[in-house]
Amino acid sequence: MIEIENLRLDFSSFCLDDICLDVKESEFFILLGPTGAGKTLILEAITGTGPVHGGTIRVGGRDITSLPPEKRGIGIVYQDYALFPHLSVMENITYGLRYHSNSSTDSRRWVEELMMKLGIRHIADRSITHLSGGEKQRIALARALSVHPSVLLLDEPLSALDPNFRAEIREVLKKLHKEMGITFLMVTHDFSEALFLGERTAILNHGKIEQMGSVKDVFSRPKTPFVAEFVGMKNVLPAVFEGTSARVGDLVFDIGNMKNEGRSFIAIRAEDILIRKERIAEGDTNVFACRIMNVADLGVLQEVSIKCGSTIFTAILSKGDLLYLDLSESRDVYMAVRNSAIHLL
């Protein structure tokens, strides 16, 4: 549906080079990356409101690279809602109808339906100034969808919302995508949003795509240290591979028969590191003696830093486990990692 080929954007302080993206029809695609990675620039290139210095952008097979924004048929919803402050809720939602050739009764019916779907029918005549963030974002969604865009772009639509509205709008987005069947392309820096909403994702860092694939795949098999850290792998460590083992500092991990050519890091999720008081030797488990350096209370979960030899690992435990194991700083314990929990990068 959206094909971006060799997109290039040059700015004096920043450049995006050779960006290739392929978003399929009716897909919920997530463009992920930290602040300053260039996500919004790609979005602006697609909507036609930002510059493009090279490459082509096709939507539905049509080359739109040099079309003005109003001819592209692409809807956009911004983080700060960007509602027209001088118009009422209804006037905001119906703003674009006059530019599209549907009969006015069809359009009205469609707007009514959208407002019902989004639960904003009762505020149609209000001014937009004193509405909640959640209501404003629903209005922005209704406004963008009112003109039947072929693609809906979402620029960090959940970031400015209070946590309770965030969960609510997240559900709304999921439901809308399912019911309407149009292509959604969302930009965010929060991987948990991608896990909840997205089907496929691309991870952007310093103007380059580090990895692209299904969200589950990227989550479970990150290919670069940056992606591993971005998807929440706390332990990304440089390693030297020799046959079926990986040497990290003075520790040697057994990695079984995993292919290790060209790899130079291992990554282990914090939740995959088990802490035991006794050495439990199982065939496929690496066990090391270690010492607890620090326990950070994260509420329900506890983040435990442990030192094995000269390397520090981070493990996550529930509060119950922590009490049960009677763990505290400076205690000597054992750390166990199954072979299958070790990722090679």
Added chain:
Amino acid sequence: MNPFFSARGYYKENKLNVYGMKKKIGKDPWFFITLFCSVTVVTFILFPLIEMVTQPSLQDLKDTAGDTDVLRSIWLSIYTSGLAAVISFIIGTPFAYLLARKNFFGKKVVESIIDLPIMIPHPVVGIAILGLAGKNHWLGQFMQSIGIHIMGTVTGIVTVLTFVGLPFYVNTVKTGFEAIPVRLENVSRSLGASMSGTFLRVTFPLAWRSMLVGMIMCCARAISEFGAVVIVAYHPMIAPVMIYERFTAYGLRYSQPVAVWLIFVCLALFILLRIVSPVKEKSGD
């Protein structure tokens, strides 16, 4: 404790502030410096004007108000300034929009050029315009051939007033445009509106106040112009030229009543400016 105990009374009695600490009785020297300077500034502006306004007798003011020459000159001042503001609105608005929205090579130079009319001595403005519109310049010859005369005409006055007033309009409106998030325009275009449609339906409704303020600023600046006008068009006489003429020909007593009327007009204009100035709306979040 006393059942009629009132916290406010307690605080007041013991000279405590809201934190329950003793109030500082003595004031900082900064307070006196600010007070002194503020009074000086206001007096400096008001004293000469009040003196001038109160010196002419009511009879003089009444007579002047009945003098058709005076009325004509004040009216000419108002309507030429108003025309300058309208012209600034027409040609200055798209330009201010460009300056607010686009970055281009040499933008700083263009912005400085806009401010030039504010810095140049007023007679120089008059001389510059006259040099261009005179018989010795091709532009002057061309304009005269199609019937446009600058020297000693209302057209000349309006030209000069637009020249000196335009920077005030452009700068005010540019700031107004900058305050409108560009995302609103982006959304409008993504919904199908062209650039001009977006300007009319989004940008203009959000910026009209700053345009109005810009026009009043331009008008106010134009109404006070003397040095440039007197070179380009001594006649027909705008109010400042008439005041100057009455002063040189008849003295203070005859020039003052005209000046008083002009001041009243300017004052009314500026009160209007304060009333329509944009008030920042408090946002809900």
